[in-house]
Amino acid sequence: MKISAYILCFNESLMIRHTLNYYSKFCTEITVLNNNSTDDSIKIITNEYPDVKIKNFGEPNLYREDIQTDIKNNCWKESDADYVIVCDMDEFLYAENLPEKLKLLEEQKPAICSVIGYEMFSKKFPKDYKISLLDQVKYGVRNYRFDKTIIFSPKKVKNINFDYGAHSCDPEFYASGNQDILFEFKLLHFKYLSKKYLYKKHLKYMKRMSKINIVNRWGAEYTEGKKHIDKKFELAKKHLFKIIP
Template sequence: MKIHLHCVNWNSIEFIDYFFRHYDGFVSRYFVNDDGSTDGSLEYLSRRPDVTLAAKPRLDSESYVLESLHSHLTSWKRSAGLADWVIVVDMDEHIYHPDLPLYLERVTREGVTAIPALGFQMLSRKMPDKNVRLTDEIRVGAPWKQMSKLVMFRPDAVLDPGFAIGRHTAEPKGDIRYPDRDELLLLHYKYIGFDALKLRHAQAQARRRKADLQNGWGHRYAFDEQKLEEDFSAFEARSLDVSGMRDPHLQHEEPRWWR
């Protein structure tokens, strides 16, 4: 089964090894739109023969969020007629199933064409070693509807994924058939390494433009240290061991836009 992954990169060097270590086992081709990275990640990506690298398209827009959304809405089209499935994620988003190849074979037989994933905000006060697999090392996270996203679909069945801002919801068009039960997880590894998180937020806050600020897009980037600590602690208070979930469909209690 051929799987392509599409994402945007901006100064993701601290996550990039984790990202490829997770996805290399089942992704055959990566399509990455780079947003002017200056941290060495662009050079890293250019050395990989399985990466098709391009500059992120620029729009006449006062929003970097809308520009990223445009990439997510269009990049996957390069896989039409070439891949069985496409994955659309950010560099800090890891999709997870205990046996993903077997799961995809099953849902393909069942006629599924679009797979939303149940979202978790994964948590660690410290940055893990660079040589680990994040899904093995950091297994504690909080269920979070904002991270429950459409992450996989069949490019020859979907006409438009219909992502909303941040891909937090979607209204896909085409031959859309969801699984009967939700088994796929989206593990969001942004809240790892509290000190590093403060720096990442400060850098991202500096990139927000007029429309981002007016609409509150990326509002967490503006948190000061106290507000960020409160946010982190609130996630910790309702976190659980994701690896211990026997039935995510029943145990993930946050609302789901596709149900």
């Protein structure tokens, strides 16, 4: 079974090795959708992951959610893969028995899969790239906003029609009867990996906010600065539980 991953990237030099190491284990090909990164993200791919493709998009120093959504809605359309994964750099499609799950997926061939979302938390950013991120960050909280349809079959889905932020979609199918959702995966959102890491990341996003983002409040959490991050970590203390065995 061929699985192609399309992963959005802007200045992910700290995260990118974790993500590419993970998806390289079961994806046939990976394309990084580079939104004008200015750090070492592309250098890391070129030097360490020569089989990973890079596709550049967007305008320099400008964050526009509408452009990112359009990329996610169309980047996979010429793929000949059995399934595509369209995600951000900090999103991991996960199952406890992933190899077995993928084998069943190949046998049953649903058009799209149900995905149950979780936000993962860590006090320190895990910088040991020789160890799987799943072995370093195991606790998180349930978040329904991340029940995102990030895996589907391009052979059965004509248009995925992600809404802004890709938190919801309205898929169109090539034929009737393909809408059955027979599978359930987890989506682990590894965003909250230390406050220090996020303070810097959100500040960079805030400086790149476009007028259209501000007017529509796309990415509003970035404009809240440290307040949003501190609140998320404080709330997580009350609800954290072990997600990865």
